[in-house]
Amino acid sequence: MNIYRDRFVGSFVKKVYQVGPDDFMVQIYRSDIKRMDVLISLKHGIFFKTVETPETATQTAMVLRKTISDRRIVGIRQINFDRVVEFTFHTGQKLILELFREGNLIATDGDRITFVLRPRKWKNRDLEVGGTYQPPSSFDPSSASPEDMSKIISGSSANIVQTLATRLNLGGELAEEILYRAGIDKETPARDAAGRSADIRSMLDELLKESLANRSYYYKSQGLVSPCEMKHFGDPDRIFDDLNEGLLFVLTLSKDEAEFEDPITRRINSQKKSIEEFEKIANEKQEIGRAIMERLQEIDGAIRSARSGNYAGNIDRARKVITVDMDGKPVEIDYTVSAGENANRYFSQAKDYRRKIEGAMKAIEEAEKQRLTEMQKAEKKKRRKVFWFETYHWFISSEGYLVIAGRDAKSNEKIVKKHLQEGDIYVHADMYGAPSTIIKSSGKQPPGEATLREAASFAVSFSRAWPAGIASGTAYWVYPSQVSKTPESGEYVATGSWIIRGKRNYITDLKLELCIGMKDIEGLQIPMIGPSSAFADSEKCVRIVPGDRKRSNLAKRIADIIGSDREEIEKLLPPGGSEIADQDGRRS
Incomplete structure (x- = not known):
């Protein structure tokens, strides 16, 4: 939860809903970020996700509202590196979530437990x-x-992976990854690996640092999403630019996803329930109207008695109604109007509810159409081939050359080591922190000025210049032989950085402007981002410049314009905010 701490701290809890036996939706609010919906699933985890809430609060929800509503969150932490999350409020109360096995939710005042969803007693602790409140584990490896680690490892009779997973409270996947990166056989007896404790600690720090990058890696065969790359599993099946996106993706694949119906299904089911209720009410109103018509004289007599003050039955003078018994059923009659007018009011109410039924049926039809459209989009997306270069930022130049650029320090490292070959061109913006960019020209004629300028513009646009709102920049290109990882004496080369030796060929006055459109790649139409000159006149594209529009909103608008998927477009966008520009390059 470290990467999302800033979202929570300073926010107020507004509402708490119980949306399932083990699931809660908490609405939090802060003036700068407005409302956020947080789904707490004791079996699956914590997500930023909006789900439908019940009209009536459960007893548990009422208790939680009384405990934490209108209280400000002043702290959030993971307890002892375990699957336990603690929220602290400005009044001293705490909400503790134990997100393992069947899960549990505990509220405390200080450390004294005031509510527990599932009371439990164990040998070493009680809930x-x-x-x-006592947490399940007392050892924090972070x-x-x-x-400290060496002492525990040397005293263990198990192998090293079992010791890290249980005695050091790291869990199986993380323990295996640490050992894989440290080059330690996981079957090694723990005592024999005690001398490598410093390496184990160092690898843990490296993984913790990676987890703060707010990315997530999905491994299909393990059914796992991780905030850091699990290299011992091989290449991830999918990479998400936001941890929450990855968590939600796995949630939708969960066998227990029936607990979280998709919004369209929920809407349809809700409308169906409404139709049943409306039908029932409409029939009741119709029957009451008919019953009044059958007893007009009797009802008019009761009305006259009420007006004269002689009515012997139940009368509410504030609301100006009397209650009349009709075959054992109490019916309210407005004594300011005639019996016939009362009957007509009930008939009119019946018609109103039947109109609501028609509206609900139309809403179901629209929802079904929307579901069909989304299913078709999802199926189309599912079937699409994913090309190797889509791991990176990429585009096809106007001369037909593939240009790729790193997304972060790790891919900057990988892109050069794995893909920079003799005959290619290395391009870099003339500023620190820009992506390593490669023009793949091996086996072809050297790229012309058009491709060099397009690649240079691409490198500048994906640098820090874009979020800074700079209008233009400079880049340079060199040959692969000029790119080295070998530092001079006393120098240090960080991950993703490279040493350039020899002459740099500079390209200046590069406008920060990109175009997004659909590109034909091996017969498939896939979204591409690149300089506008990389798109043919026949290819429709949307021009963007640095701006302050939110990525998700901008991606949706562009996806609607070019007929693509919002998620795919959002992954293409440069860092920071952007705006759509008109044909003259101005913001629109």
């Missing part, structure tokens, strides 16, 4: 109202020193 009961009035007791003191704050342990190599000496």
Whole structure:
């Protein structure tokens, strides 16, 4: 939760809903980010996700509202590196989520338990109202020193992976990844690996640092999404630019996803329930109207008695109604109008509810159409081939050359080591932190001035110049032989950085402007981002410039214009905000 701490701290809890036996929706609010919906699933985790909420609050929801509503979140932390998350409020209350096995939710005042969803008793700890909260584990590997780790490892009779997973509280996947990166056989007896405690601690720090990048890696065969790359599993099946996106993706694949119906299904089911209710009410109103018509004289007599003050039955003078018994059923009659007018009012109410039924049926039809459209889009997206270069930023130049650029330090490292070959061209914006960019020209004639300028513009646009709102920039190109990882004496080369030796060929006055459109790649229409000159006159594209429009909103608008998928478009966008430009390059 470290990467989302800034979203939570300072926010107020507004509403709490129980949306399932183990699931809660918490609405939080802060003036700068407005409302956020947080789905807490005790079996699956914590997500930024909006789900339909019930009209009537459960008893548990009422207790939680009383405990934390209108309270400001002042702290959030993961307890002892376990699957336990603690929210602290400005009044001293805490909400603790134990997100393992069947899950649990505990509210405390200080450390004293005031509510527990599932009371439990174990040998070493109790979860009961009035007791003191104790976390399931007392060892936190993220704050342990190599000496602390060495002491535990050397005292273990199990192998090293079992020891890291259980005794050091790291869990199986993380334990295996640490050992894989440290080059330690996981079957090694723990005592024999005690001397490598410093390396284990170092690898843990490396993984913790990676997890703060707010990315997520999905591994299909393991059914796992991780905030850091699990290299011992091989290449990830999918990479998400936001941890929450990856978590939601796995949630939708979960076997228990029936607990979270998609919004369209929920809407349809809700409309169906409404139709049943409306039909029932309409029939009741119709029957009451008919019953009044059959007893007009009797009802008019009761009305006259009420007006004269002689009515012997139940009368509400504030609302000006009397209650009349009709075959054992109490019916309210407005004594300011005649019996016939009362009957007509009930008939009119019946018609109103039947009109609501028609509206609900139309809403179901529209929802079904929307579901069919989304299913077709999803199927089309599912069937599409994903090309190797889509791991990176990429485009096809106007001269037909593939240009690829790194997305982060790690891919900047990989793109050069794996893909820069003799005959290619290396391009880089003339500023620190820009992506390594390669023109793939191996086996072809060297690229012309058009491709060099397009690649240079691409490199500048995906640098820090874009979020800074700079109008133009400079880049340079060199040959692969000029790109080195070998530093001079006393130098250090960070991951993703390279040393350039020899002459740099500079290209200046590069406008920060990109175009997004559909490109034919091996017979497939896929979205591409690149300089506008990379698109043929026949290819429709949307021009963008640096701006402050939110990525998701901009991606949706562009996707609607070019007929693509919002998620695919959002992954193409440069860092920071953007705006759509008109044909003259101005913002629109």
